[in-house]
Amino acid sequence: MNELLVLLPILLASGVIAGLLAGLLGVGGGIVIVPMLYHIFIYLNIDITVAIPLSIGTSLSTIVVTSIMSARSHHKKGGIDWDLTKRWIPLVIIGVLIGSFSSKYIDASTLKFMFGILLVVVSLNMIISSFKSIIIAKQLPGNFGQSIFGLLLGGFASLLGIGGGTLMVPLLTLFSYPIHKAVSTASIFGLVISIPATIGYIIVGWGAPNLPVGSTGYVNWIGFIALVPMTMIFAPLGVKLAYRLNVKQLKVAFAVFLACVGVKMLLV
Template identity: 80%
Template sequence: MNELLVLLPILLVCGVVAGVLAGLLGVGGGIVIVPMLYHVFIYMKIDISIAMPLAIGTSLSTIVVTSIISARAHHKKGGIDWDLAKRWVPFVIIGVLIGSFSSKYIDGSSLKFMFGVLLLLVSLNMIISNFKKLVIADELPGKAGQSIYAALVGGFASLLGIGGGTLLVPLLTLYSFPIHRAVSTASLFGLIISIPATVGYVIVGSGVENLPFASTGYVNWLAFIILVPMTMIFAPLGVKLAYILNVKQLKFAFAIFLACVGVKMVLV
């Protein structure tokens, strides 16, 4: 009951923040939820060896629901590149299986360090792309190169609980992929990645002792039940604010914030 009383208000705030940022800046999924949940679990005196994989697994579970809604909406608008999806899916799933089950052999501190590095890279990309469009080629590489990219996206997305869009959108736009098509296609891969990855974290975390209330393996269902509706309710507010506020300046400020959180997760 004490855990429940502590979790409820904090998770409600986390859901509001994640939802608003998702709608306002086009970020979401694990890039916001994982560090929030990690600090919530650490605040609850949960050991880092459990707190980090629990934050990642729970984040992936929330992405299942939000990506279903997002992918369906993008599909109706015809934005998803199904040819790319068909080519990438088998290799993405291979990467997902490797990433989610390898978490069993990577300690919580190492996962925290890797996520901190990811935040720093995302922050750097957000800052640079705010001023200059980054492109390295006019089209994606051949089958072999795409297969490697697909496996890496699936592996790192599942290992770090970020769903895929955080990696896939910048990657595709580097190869002159239209941004809206990249975002639409990434929403589909969020679903493809999050379902098997969530199952993987449930399996890997089964039998682990000292998990918090309402956890199945490395997925906390109390956090899931609170975060999903809150992010869905407040994402539209973020979209409305995007048309009122200076998003470019806010994106820059958020990138600096992500960099600060990343440095903390890497060094502390």
């Protein structure tokens, strides 16, 4: 408990960074929160078999609150594609359930490796998309193809502790989907993914040994309480800064940082 309180400023700082980047660059907080929580838990001498799912579950719990705020804002502006949302929701939820409960049977080192791969892929996409639009088709595939997308989105997002935006926005824009509508629609899926996924990580981690104080299953509420207010306060500031700073250069710099973190998670 004393060690967690000592690390409270780091948790608060993580929330600030996650909020700023979410507003400034449009990246989901989970992409920042998971690796930060992982390193904090490892510092506390929590075994990797607990540290990885605990980082993912706690990240998903924070996304519940932040995605509610984001979805409300986008709904007021009329940017959400409700037709696509209704088509994808059932498949995404099925994917979330598969991903959440699969985490119990996937080795923690494998999860860490998968997250490292995700960081590297996301960073490469951010760098390339900063200079050139990548489009592979003029429209989304048919119902079968979109069903596969929904399953994979829910599965990977819940398995790795990220919201919908990190995967959904790049995916939709590959098919000529308007970027503003992709961001708005992804905000709803952050909520669709995070609620059942958080419950799943609580159930899967229930009674797990060596959990730190303040944990219910694989969700640590001390981390939740420290992170959520900071992300909610600083995300709007990030949006304001986006209109004043050179976002392209910042995006590339952040992508390089993500790639370094990803490589570290792959190798160490």
